Amino acid sequence: EAAQKNGHIVMIPFMAQGHIIPFLQLARQIQHKTTFNITIANTPLNVQYLRSALSSTSPQQIRLAELHFNSTQHGLPPNIENTEKLPLSLIGKLFKSSLSLEAPLRSLISQITEEEGYPPLCLISDVFLGWVNNVATSLGIRNLCFTTCGAYGTLAYISIWSNLPHRKTDSDEFWVPGFPQSYRFHRTQLHKFLRQADGTDEWSQFFIPAIALSMKSDGWICNTVEEMEPLGLQLLRKYLQSPVWTVGPLLPPTALKGSKHRAGKESGIALEACMEWLDLKDENSVVYVSFGSQNTISASQMMALAEGLERSGKSFVWVIRPPVGFNMNGEFREEWLPKGFEERMRDTKRGLLVHKWGPQLEILSHKSTGVFLSHCGWNSVLESLGHGVPMIGWPLAAEQAYNVKMLVEEMGVAVELTRTVETIITVEQVKKVIDIVMDQEGQGKEMKEKANEIAAHMRDATTENGEEKGSSVRAMDDLVTTILS
Numbered sequence: 316e317a318a319q320k321n322g323h324i325v326m327i328p329f330m331a332q333g334h335i336i337p338f339l340q341l342a343r344q345i346q347h348k349t350t351f352n353i354t355i356a357n358t359p360l361n362v363q364y365l366r367s368a369l370s371s372t373s374p375q376q377i378r379l380a381e382l383h384f385n386s387t388q389h390g391l392p393p394n395i396e397n398t399e400k401l402p403l404s405l406i407g408k409l410f411k412s413s414l415s416l417e418a419p420l421r422s423l424i425s426q427i428t429e430e431e432g433y434p435p436l437c438l439i440s441d442v443f444l445g446w447v448n449n450v451a452t453s454l455g456i457r458n459l460c461f462t463t464c465g466a467y468g469t470l471a472y473i474s475i476w477s478n479l480p481h482r483k484t485d486s487d488e489f490w491v492p493g494f495p496q497s498y499r500f501h502r503t504q505l506h507k508f509l510r511q512a513d514g515t516d517e518w519s520q521f522f523i524p525a526i527a528l529s530m531k532s533d534g535w536i537c538n539t540v541e542e543m544e545p546l547g548l549q550l551l552r553k554y555l556q557s558p559v560w561t562v563g564p565l566l567p568p569t570a571l572k573g574s575k576h577r578a579g580k581e582s583g584i585a586l587e588a589c590m591e592w593l594d595l596k597d598e599n600s601v602v603y604v605s606f607g608s609q610n611t612i613s614a615s616q617m618m619a620l621a622e623g624l625e626r627s628g629k630s631f632v633w634v635i636r637p638p639v640g641f642n643m644n645g646e647f648r649e650e651w652l653p654k655g656f657e658e659r660m661r662d663t664k665r666g667l668l669v670h671k672w673g674p675q676l677e678i679l680s681h682k683s684t685g686v687f688l689s690h691c692g693w694n695s696v697l698e699s700l701g702h703g704v705p706m707i708g709w710p711l712a713a714e715q716a717y718n719v720k721m722l723v724e725e726m727g728v729a730v731e732l733t734r735t736v737e738t739i740i741t742v743e744q745v746k747k748v749i750d751i752v753m754d755q756e757g758q759g760k761e762m763k764e765k766a767n768e769i770a771a772h773m774r775d776a777t778t779e780n781g782e783e784k785g786s787s788v789r790a791m792d793d794l795v796t797t798i799l800s
């Protein structure tokens with residue numbers, strides 16, 4: 316019986332909140348099913364974050380291990396060990412710095428092996444930390460790769476990095492190996508670094524080998540739901556030629572994301588105030604706008620978005636962050652937000668501006684929220700669709716543009732407003748997409764229905780009722796059995 320046996324699993328997430336949180340959730344789920352010892356290993360400051368996240372919820376037996384790390388040795392500012400608060404220009408250095416964790420991870424594994432008399436059963440590593448596969452292989456330990464993204468987005472991301480298909484054509488559109496021949500991706504769907512990548516630049520030199528090594532792992536765990544993206548999963552399995560377990564949605568409990576704590580500290584607006592404001596609005600009448608935990612749009616885009624929201628006539632909650640180079644209350648505020656905008660929206664109760672960080676899960680679960688204008692980071696996608704909220708996509712980085720492509724083309728639950736921080740958007744464009752998705756009759760109604768269907772799939776997938784088990788529960792059972800085999 317799986318739950319009776321003992322063994323140790325070591326998990327190593329990439330140093331970003333959007334990776335660490337799903338890893339922690341995965342650890343909790345595995346722990347719930349087994350008596351494995353579970354250790355999450357990371358740099359000291361990330362471990363500190365994990366420790367406070369663990370202590371804010373019920374006590375758990377998940378262990379934390381600090382891997383020695385000195386940010387300044389890698390050209391990073393002192394005491395920066397996470398993508399949060401790191402300018403985009405330094406993110407590449409953070410990726411590279413993760414390679415330095417190999418030696419401390421090896422020591423940790425020796426220590427565990429010595430203490431317990433046998434090596435860990437499995438190393439679960441982040442898709443970006445391909446070097447863990449070298450460690451696992453050299454010690455004869457099983458290695459599974461955990462991708463915190465969806466299957467479709469993961470496939471597009473790893474295939475484009477591995478094959479650089481956009482370099483093989485002059486056209487703006489190109490085919491991505493692993494996808495059907497008729498599928499076309501567009502250059503504007505590539506993040507700047509990837510668009511420019513040629514195999515010799517520093518990004519290529521990190522990502523190409525990292526992904527190749529991750530592809531040698533014994534299987535992949537994916538934070539998604541089988542019924543939600545059947546095509547993505549079918550294609551990913553075929554491309555990887557290895558098992559993919561769909562254990563999602565691994566959503567953060569509110570307390571863990573720290574949204575309450577942060578809403579109080581950084582935004583100046585309490586959760587209660589936000590809920591009270593939403594309580595005054597009609598069902599499905601509010602646009603929620605947020606670009607995730609680390610991205611911002613440009614000053615001129617902020618202007619057009621603000622004006623578009625105002626002219627749409629709809630109510631909105633907008634988590635605003637100043638564009639790069641500006642402060643929230645600095646003297647140049649009028650360069651990125653129309654004059655008197657915030658006051659006007661407050662006085663008319665048309666819009667609620669939440670500074671820097673909002674209680675996203677609570678906003679999405681409120682019945683007044685009708686649509687989410689989002690960068691479509693995978694956690695936001697899961698959270699939005701999990702609540703049956705259709706989306707307006709504005710992808711900015713990572714695999715977000717592929718997520719939007721799937722949401723629009725495969726799932727019919729979103730429209731795309733624009734892409735990247737480099738484009739020019741107009742007030743009319745903003746107004747138009749809001750009109751489409753908020754339309755209670757035509758396309759908007761259809762999107763809402765489809766989003767509700769996905770929400771039902773997500774609920775069913777995680778249902779466990781005696782013998783009746785949803786797909787994610789079965790995948791988790793199978794994963795545990797495989798780790799023990």
Ligand code: UDP
Nearest residue numbers: 333607608609634672673675692693694695
């Ligand atoms: N989030 C939040 N409040 C905010 C911004 C983000 O609670 O103001 C949370 C959001 O609910 C999600 C995560 O932060 O769980 C963002 O993850 P996602 O994958 O969407 O984007 P990323 O931040 O990694 O770009």
